[in-house]
Amino acid sequence: AQSVTQLGSHVSVSEGALVLLRCNYSSSVPPYLFWYVQYPNQGLQLLLKYTSAATLVKGINGFEAEFKKSETSFHLTKPSAHMSDAAEYFCAVSLNTGGFKTIFGAGTRLFVKA
Amino acid sequence: KAGVTQTPRYLIKTRGQQVTLSCSPISGHRSVSWYQQTPGQGLQFLFEYFSETQRNKGNFPGRFSGRQFSNSRSEMNVSTLELGDSALYLCASQTGGSGVDTQYFGPGTRLTVL
Secondary structure (H helix, E strand, O other), X not given: OOEEEEEOXXXXXXXXXXXXXXXXXXXXXOOEEEEEEEOOOOOEEEEEEEOOOOOXXXXXXXXXXXXXXXXXXXXXXXXXXXXXXXXXXXXXXXXXXXOXXXXXXXXXXXXXXX | XXXXXXXXXXXXXXXXXXXXXXXXXXOOOOEEEEEEEEXXXXXXXXXXXXXXXXXXXXXXXXXXXXXXXXXXXXXXXXXOOOHHHOEEEEEEEEXXXXXXXXXXXXXXXXXXXX
């Protein structure tokens, strides 16, 4: 069975500080992993995706994530937080076993302090 | 290309009523997925349609149903509304077929049940 665990429902950083959002997954098949961002009253926007091509994945807005199979992790990082990064972030695993489905983590709300 | 569109954006209904939500996928995308987002349960998969056929279904009661038309547009219906059905309903489209490709999300329909 597939599942996603995001550690920390809320993370607060200062502007300019490192952003680290943690995600661990469980998957019985090679995982396709995604990070999405959601701003208030909006849908989900794709930040980046891992599809087994490279373990370090670069996304939009300066975000990147590293796939570590041994740790079953896919943590999201950004070297320097900006006020505009304040949003909710979701880690997800997608699979297609005769039908497409995405399982999301509970989400982490990122606060950025001036 | 135009993005995923969902109508209406906001709905207010009373308990016992039924509601129909609409989703128009990105042109050329043949797969549409639906998700329910609530503060308590997070993002949960409802169902996925591909070429007018439901390929996958989440763990929701039979009051939740959907369909897809030949132009790939999709609707979901909720009958006998309950207070707990209040949520943001997100639709996502992807090219479909086998494998896992990127999902593109619409802005959602905010349903309030009174």
